[in-house]
Amino acid sequence: MESKLFPHKHLLSAEQLSADDIHSIFTRTEFFLEFLRSGEKKRNDLSGISVLLAFFENSTRTRVSFEIAAKRLGAEITSFQASASSVSKGESLLDTVWTLEAMHTDILIMRHNHSGAHEFLAPRIKSAIINAGDGQHQHPTQGLLDVFTLKKHFGSIAGKKICLVGDILHSRVIRSNISLLKTLGAEVGVCAPGTLLPRGIEIFGVKQFARTSEAVNWADALNILRIQQERMDSGLLPTLTEFSTYYGISEKYFKNKPELVILHPGPMNRGVEIDSEVADAPQSLILRQVEHGVAVRMAILAILAENLKKNF
Numbered sequence: 001m002e003s004k005l006f007p008h009k010h011l012l013s014a015e016q017l018s019a020d021d022i023h024s025i026f027t028r029t030e031f032f033l034e035f036l037r038s039g040e041k042k043r044n045d046l047s048g049i050s051v052l053l054a055f056f057e058n059s060t061r062t063r064v065s066f067e068i069a070a071k072r073l074g075a076e077i078t079s080f081q082a083s084a085s086s087v088s089k090g091e092s093l094l095d096t097v098w099t100l101e102a103m104h105t106d107i108l109i110m111r112h113n114h115s116g117a118h119e120f121l122a123p124r125i126k127s128a129i130i131n132a133g134d135g136q137h138q139h140p141t142q143g144l145l146d147v148f149t150l151k152k153h154f155g156s157i158a159g160k161k162i163c164l165v166g167d168i169l170h171s172r173v174i175r176s177n178i179s180l181l182k183t184l185g186a187e188v189g190v191c192a193p194g195t196l197l198p199r200g201i202e203i204f205g206v207k208q209f210a211r212t213s214e215a216v217n218w219a220d221a222l223n224i225l226r227i228q229q230e231r232m233d234s235g236l237l238p239t240l241t242e243f244s245t246y247y248g249i250s251e252k253y254f255k256n257k258p259e260l261v262i263l264h265p266g267p268m269n270r271g272v273e274i275d276s277e278v279a280d281a282p283q284s285l286i287l288r289q290v291e292h293g294v295a296v297r298m299a300i301l302a303i304l305a306e307n308l309k310k311n312f
């Protein structure tokens with residue numbers, strides 16, 4: 001299968017993707033989803049391609065999902081553990097990546113705690129880069145898998161009302177979601193206490209809700225985010241109990257709106273931003289997101305590998 005659209009060497013940010021790019025990724029994703037569901041395990045789209053997973057920040061689902069996606073496509077995979085590497089001896093990011101590249105890496109899948117780390121590296125290295133999350137900036141494959149999941153559920157994204165609830169300030173997932181949803185014509189809302197909204201949120205062109213009940217009345221779907229305490233240097237919230245009372249999503253919100261669906265990128269903090277009854281309800285698309293994540297990442301890897309062969 002040829003990818004005629006998507007003329008990119010790297011996947012750095014959801015903002016670089018046009019509606020045509022997104023549709024071309026989703027067509028591939030559908031194809032790979034069928035392959036995964038068929039129970040088959042191995043293709044050879046990435047045979048001869050060397051993929052390096054470099055995670056400078058913790059991850060469960062994103063790292064495993066990329067690893068499975070690359071394996072299913074027949075890539076040769078190496079995993080680099082930042083905590084056990086020379087980074088802890090003071091080596092710079094660029095020196096680390098140049099060293100790894102000298103071992104002939106074709107695709108670098110990287111997560112880094114600094115916003116913009118991938119954009120800094122892209123013009124300085126030979127490999128294709130996939131951004132698996134940079135600081136509070138972008139997480140394009142998570143955004144793609146969230147929007148793909150919504151598209152599978154609703155049939156189309158245009159005109160749908162999607163509200164992002166919780167810690168908007170620290171979320172890279174949200175920045176990728178907003179840009180993809182708006183590119184595909186959705187209406188986007190955010191619902192959070194003022195201290196967890198970025199300054200200048202108006203420029204994103206989103207609707208703001210201070211009360212969860214109003215957000216629920218408005219929305220067709222909620223994408224729920226955890227509180228990222230590891231990125232807070234001062235108390236932006238009085239207490240977690242207070243957050244959970246006013247912004248946590250509990251069963252009561254579904255009483256008048258049983259058709260409302262929910263997403264969560266994980267990891268979840270049950271009882272804080274989401275109650276167990278909601279996480280495990282039929283309206284929850286959370287495990288569907290995880291399944292779709294592997295197919296989305298297979299699509300991105302296959303497209304970038306083809307572009308590499310064309311010397312992009």
Ligand code: NCD
Nearest residue numbers: 062133139173226265266267
């Ligand atoms: C998110 C991340 O790391 O940005 N999780 C993920 O990749 N599935 C969200 C989070 O850490 O809360």
